[in-house]
Amino acid sequence: MTTVDPGTPTWMRTHNDRTAFRLLLEHGPLSRSKLGKLSGLSKPTAGAMIQRLEKVGLIEAMGEVAATRGPNATVYGVRRDVMTGVAISILADTIEAVLTDPVDSDRPVVVLPVAGVERSPEHDVSAAIDAACSAAGVARSSVSVVAVGVQAAVDVASDELSFTDTLPGWPQSGARRRIEEATGMTVILDNDVNLAAIAERALGVTRDAESFAYFWIGEGLGVGIDIDGDIQRGTSGSAGEIGYLEVPRSAAALDPDAADFTDLLGGPAVAALVGSPGRPLREALDRVAADEPAWTSVADRVALALAPIVALLDPASIVLGGPTGVAGGDGLSALVQHRIDGVQYPRSDVHGARPHIAVRASTTGSESILLGARQVLVAHIRARLEAAIVA
Template sequence: MTTIDPGTPTWLRAHNDRTAFRLLLEHGPLSRSRLGQLSGLSKPTAGQMIQRLERVGLIEPMGETSEARGPNATVYGVRRDSMTGVAISILADAIEAVVTDPTDAEHPVVVLPTADLDRSPESDVISAIDAACRAAGVPRTSVSVVAIGVQAAVDADVDEVSLTDTLPGWPLVGARARIEEATGMTVILENDVNLATIAERNHGTAADAESFAYLWMGWGVGVGVDVAGVVQRGASGSAGEIGYLSVPRSALAYAPDANDFTDLLGPQGVIPLLGGAAGDTVETALTRLAGHPELMSALADRVSVAVRLVEALLDPGLVVLGGQTGIAGGDELAALVQERLDRERPETRRARRVLEVRASGVPTQSILRGARRLLTTHIRECLEETIAVG
């Protein structure tokens, strides 16, 4: 990274150009005069910023607009092809993928079943990239970075994935390096619950929260921890892996055979609780919640045990119930859990609500949406770096 001394003409130009770039991302295509108004800089200076950004290939003309006086003015916008990536979510039985660009434009989402695939880090990711690019109509050669959500703890420092059984063919160590070597791309590996937490912050019910915990309940059980908009990953990427923790004695009243929180709230706990048959998926079992208040109440009993643990460890102001189970239970489940917590709270703390429970506001593809958000941020930061040296 090139360092520019503050206060020098070069630093001022880079500062102004980055401001212009961010405004174009925030507001979409702008004319020179409108860019000057939004930036607080003169129209000639705005014109110079546009010229420099266009010269380094970050923006281009995108039509004209009529202004109050004079002829129509050219509007400029950020080029979608200035840097392209693919966001990927590797699920238990499928891979989701979507092309991502600096404008965060919508592109088709592809879903690849994995049942018949010969699995490896390289083949999974290359198949996803190829399918996403075909669907979006962009050349694969334009992709330079991928963000991949996996059902595993991810230690980025040593390139290790652990605590997973949904990545057949993936090594415990070196998966990222293998993908980078096979594709020639920058690779970002991230835990699935952390990505769902990012999606909840940016697109869901936690947008107004100072900090919050995201309780994922579905194929597995885990917690995403957001502190002031930053996801906490822990020293080795294992923060929030509560599925492997032993349940407290209080949980045995609801699930006598449960050893850990996965037994309590994972598939092996939820499917029998809801009367599921052998071979049922979590999604199938959860359809029985509708119209059966006794099942919703029994589920709320179990969820409240996990929320109490999260409250004791983190003392968050908000817990969001997500994953397939949290989303299926929705507002009704959140209200029942809230009721249990409020009822058990000491009298001295009932005067104000210390912890709020909400249902997730991202009902579909939360992991993919989080990967897309993470990737968009990465792309924009990389492009800003080119402004400094361009």
């Protein structure tokens, strides 16, 4: 990356241009006068910043606004096509994808079935890129980076995946490398629940939370751990893989056959609890109302699964997400809140601190993983573009 010496005219121009670029991303298209006011710089300086950013192809004129006096003012905005990426969510039965750009424009989300399809990291991701570009009417050549959410623990440093039982055709080692070699693009690979937690922090109910645990309840289970806006992934990327944790003895009262928390609260268990044993989880959840008495049994199991999370992390907030958390909504979160507030310790002589933890339902919907991948992509694209600005 090109560097410039602080205090020199070149450094000052670079600093000003990067400031202008950030303001245009934050506020949308701006006139020279408005950019000057927001940046605290003069109109001539703002005009020079616009001229330089337009010259290097980062911004373009996007129309005019009526001026209080004199001719209408031209407004300038960041070009959507200057750099694009594709956000991808690899699910058990489908692949979701959407094109993303520096201003995070709304683009159509595509859903690709995977049944009977050849599976591999490069095939899955390439197919998703092609579909997202086609839906958005954008050439694949404009894409330079992809962010991919997978149902697995991701060790970024070693490029290794673990807990990959829902990723047929994906190897334990080298998945990111294979995608990069096949596509020629930068690849950001992350755990699906971590991405859902990123979406919740940016767009959901935890925007102002000091810390929170995002509990994904779906076919499988996982926890995204956010502390002051940073996702805690652990040494090998396996932090939060609670589904494979052995259940405590007290779980026998709820399900004597459950060996781990996935047995207790995963897709088949919840489908049975809501009166649709043997049905796919989403289909079962569609058939049950939010006030169904079965949610009481689900809440008992959620509270039990949350006990180690509360004990180890003591988060300010817990978000219930994934298909079951979203379907249960505020009703399920209220039931779980009641159980968390009334926790009793097995030892009668122990008087522990009462947890003051807010339990809330996720508000990012069924595409939370994709939303998180979009957030990661937008931040990456903006950082790369800004780093390239050298006056």
